[in-house]
Amino acid sequence: MTLIQLSGVNKHFGDYHALRDIDLEIQQGEFFSLLGPSGCGKTTLLRTIAGFEDVGSGSIRIDGRDMKGVGPNLRPTNMVFQSYAIFPHLSVAENVGFGLRRADMTRDEKTRAVGEALEMVGLGGYGGRAANALSGGQRQRVALARALILKPKVLLLDEPLSALDKKIREQMQVELIKLQREVGITFILVTHDQEEALVMSDRIAVMFDGGIGQMDDPETLYRRPRSKRVAQFIGMMNFLDGEVAATGTEIEVTVQGLGRCSVAAEQAPGAVAPGPVSIGIRPETLSLLFEGETTTRKEVAAVVDEVVYYGDMTYYDVRVDGIEKPLTLSMKNLIGRPVLDVGTQTRVAWDERSLVLLGH
Numbered sequence: 555m556t557l558i559q560l561s562g563v564n565k566h567f568g569d570y571h572a573l574r575d576i577d578l579e580i581q582q583g584e585f586f587s588l589l590g591p592s593g594c595g596k597t598t599l600l601r602t603i604a605g606f607e608d609v610g611s612g613s614i615r616i617d618g619r620d621m622k623g624v625g626p627n628l629r630p631t632n633m634v635f636q637s638y639a640i641f642p643h644l645s646v647a648e649n650v651g652f653g654l655r656r657a658d659m660t661r662d663e664k665t666r667a668v669g670e671a672l673e674m675v676g677l678g679g680y681g682g683r684a685a686n687a688l689s690g691g692q693r694q695r696v697a698l699a700r701a702l703i704l705k706p707k708v709l710l711l712d713e714p715l716s717a718l719d720k721k722i723r724e725q726m727q728v729e730l731i732k733l734q735r736e737v738g739i740t741f742i743l744v745t746h747d748q749e750e751a752l753v754m755s756d757r758i759a760v761m762f763d764g765g766i767g768q769m770d771d772p773e774t775l776y777r778r779p780r781s782k783r784v785a786q787f788i789g790m791m792n793f794l795d796g797e798v799a800a801t802g803t804e805i806e807v808t809v810q811g812l813g814r815c816s817v818a819a820e821q822a823p824g825a826v827a828p829g830p831v832s833i834g835i836r837p838e839t840l841s842l843l844f845e846g847e848t849t850t851r852k853e854v855a856a857v858v859d860e861v862v863y864y865g866d867m868t869y870y871d872v873r874v875d876g877i878e879k880p881l882t883l884s885m886k887n888l889i890g891r892p893v894l895d896v897g898t899q900t901r902v903a904w905d906e907r908s909l910v911l912l913g914h
């Protein structure tokens with residue numbers, strides 16, 4: 555069921571066009587992310603859904619109701635901010651219960667609701683603690699519990715994990731996904747961290763310059779980016795020049811350094827026409843062939859140009875005749891498999907099926 559529907563939403567700040575013709579639908583129970591570089595309009599879009607910003611044109615409907623003129627406190631949404639504003643002089647329970655202060659509930663009911671909300675975020679038993687005696691991760695949980703206790707239909711999260719260090723952030727990501735599945739509330743997350751978006755979301759809208767560049771599930775976004783811009787923003791991608799000779803169910807294309815290829819139409823998610831084209835190939839779809847190794851895939855001669863060792867993986871940049879920039883590829887480090895030195899002559903296995911045609 556569609557819970558949130560934006561049609562033709564535009565927003566200006568003076569002369570600045572902050573949101574451009576935004577159309578999107580978010581389903582009940584969906585974990586939806588807005589992802590994009592700094593300044594692309596993610597927070598502005600979230601704030602228009604929350605009702606903190608008016609829209610210039612277009613409409614926002616939540617749960618079938620037009621939100622025009624409906625203030626933030628009357629919308630079925632609740633927002634959790636990056637700078638989790640908790641009150642340091644109050645206890646954890648008082649912080650979480652803050653939103654219920656005007657609710658028509660008995661003291662006992664409120665205490666029970668606070669206890670349940672704290673359990674939900676893994677802080678059961680912490681109610682009596684002073685809020686200023688909590689770690690960053692625990693504070694973030696308090697902020698979440700405070701939002702969840704109001705049982706909103708939609709929880710809006712503006713970079714809620716960005717202040718946490720890497721380990722805790724990854725742990726909180728997993729916990730947030732679990733929590734979202736348990737409570738069944740629709741989550742809309744703003745993030746500039748593509749890994750975070752890929753890990754957590756059912757669907758992602760990638761935003762550039764106030765508009766939506768592509769909206770898809772994480773796998774489609776990663777495997778089938780519709781433009782060079784999206785491909786560049788999500789994960790690591792090698793770009794090669796090519797020339798499309800013919801289109802149809804199979805596309806005939808000549809790829810710089812790799813020669814003539816035939817790819818399926820689904821490998822060109824954006825529009826392609828005969829003529830020059832940009833082609834993407836992910837590092838993990840290329841592999842080095844070690845001495846004596848054979849392959850049923852295609853192969854091309856290469857020279858190791860750069861080696862970056864990551865423990866479980868090694869990233870190599872390799873030079874291939876006919877391609878100006880080195881290709882980046884990643885190899886899992888297995889026992890008995892050597893890490894090659896710069897200057898080693900080697901071969902790279904590749905596959906026509908992993909090429910993505912990215913338009914002109």
Ligand SMILES: Nc1ncnc2c1ncn2[C@@H]1O[C@H](COP(=O)(O)OP(=O)(O)OP(=O)(O)O)[C@@H](O)[C@H]1O
Pocket residue numbers: 567570572590591592593594595596597598599746
């Ligand atoms: N109240 C405002 N008045 C004027 N300009 C604004 C206002 N709020 C946002 N902007 C501008 O609108 C653009 C989008 O801002 P927004 O905060 O939505 O970006 P963002 O994608 O969330 O970026 P970040 O990841 O850096 O938070 C920016 O160029 C910003 O300077």
